[in-house]
Amino acid sequence: MVLIDIDNTLLSFTGYVREAMREGFSFYGLKPYTEAMFPVFEKINNSLWRQLEQGTLTFEELIKCRWDLIFKELEIDFDGIIFEEYFQKRLFNSAVPEDGAEDLLKYLSRKYTLCAASNGPYEQQMNRLRVGKMRDYFSYCFISSQIGAQKPSRQFFDHCFRILREAEFPGLIPEEVIIIGDSISSDISGGINYGMQTCLYQKNMIYERSDCEANHVVSSLSEIKNIL
Numbered sequence: 001m002v003l004i005d006i007d008n009t010l011l012s013f014t015g016y017v018r019e020a021m022r023e024g025f026s027f028y029g030l031k032p033y034t035e036a037m038f039p040v041f042e043k044i045n046n047s048l049w050r051q052l053e054q055g056t057l058t059f060e061e062l063i064k065c066r067w068d069l070i071f072k073e074l075e076i077d078f079d080g081i082i083f084e085e086y087f088q089k090r091l092f093n094s095a096v097p098e099d100g101a102e103d104l105l106k107y108l109s110r111k112y113t114l115c116a117a118s119n120g121p122y123e124q125q126m127n128r129l130r131v132g133k134m135r136d137y138f139s140y141c142f143i144s145s146q147i148g149a150q151k152p153s154r155q156f157f158d159h160c161f162r163i164l165r166e167a168e169f170p171g172l173i174p175e176e177v178i179i180i181g182d183s184i185s186s187d188i189s190g191g192i193n194y195g196m197q198t199c200l201y202q203k204n205m206i207y208e209r210s211d212c213e214a215n216h217v218v219s220s221l222s223e224i225k226n227i228l
C-alpha cells in the first residue's frame with residue numbers, strides 16, 4: 001500500500017506558481033515578474049503552510065492573507081484577495097507533472113494499491129489529477145478539505161486507515177504502508193509519527209540522508225523503482 005502526496009511530488013506546484021506569477025502580474029499590469037520574486041512567494045507560503053499543519057491557521061485564513069503579505073514584501077500595490085482568486089482559478093486546471101511522475105504511477109500501480117494523500121481543496125486537487133491524467137492510478141484519494149484534517153495530524157491518517165480497513169484491508173497496519181512526499185513537516189513527520197514507512201522526494205537534495213529521519217531519500221522519482 002502506497003500513499004503519495006500530490007503537490008511538488010507528482011504535480012509541480014513550484015512550476016505552476018512561477019507561471020501564474022509571470023502571467024498574472026502582466027495580466028493585472030503589475031511589476032514584471034522576475035525570478036528573484038519567487039523566493040518571496042516560497043518563504044511566505046511555506047511559513048503559512050507550516051502554521052496550517054500545526055493547526056494555528058485555517059486554509060480560509062491562509063488564502064485571505066497570502067498575497068497581501070507577498071505583495072507587501074515585493075512592494076506591489078494590489079489587492080491580494082483579487083490575485084488569490086486569479087491564482088486559485090488558474091490552479092484548478094493546472095497540472096504541470098514532476099519529471100517521471102506518470103512513469104512512477106504506472107509502475108507502482110501494477111504492484112501496489114495507490115492512494116493520493118494531499119493537503120488542499122478537494123475539488124481542485126481531484127481536477128488537477130484528472131487534467132494530469134493521473135486520477136485513474138489511484139484507488140483512493142484522501143484530500144484534507146474533505147477529511148477536515150491535514151497531514152501531519154493523526155486524524156488525517158486515522159481517516160485514511162479507517163476507510164481502507166472498512167473497504168478492502170481489514171487488518172491493515174501502518175508498517176505495511178509507505179508514504180512518499182516532498183515535505184518533511186507534513187509527509188515524513190506525519191508518516192513516522194503514525195508508524196508508516198517513509199520516502200522523501202527531494203529534487204534538489206537539500207537534506208543529506210543523515211539529516212532526515214525518512215527510511216528512504218530520493219532525488220528523482222525514478223529512483224523509487226529501486227526501492228519499491
Ligand SMILES: [Mg+2]
Pocket residue numbers: 005006007008009181182183
Ligand atoms: Mg507536497
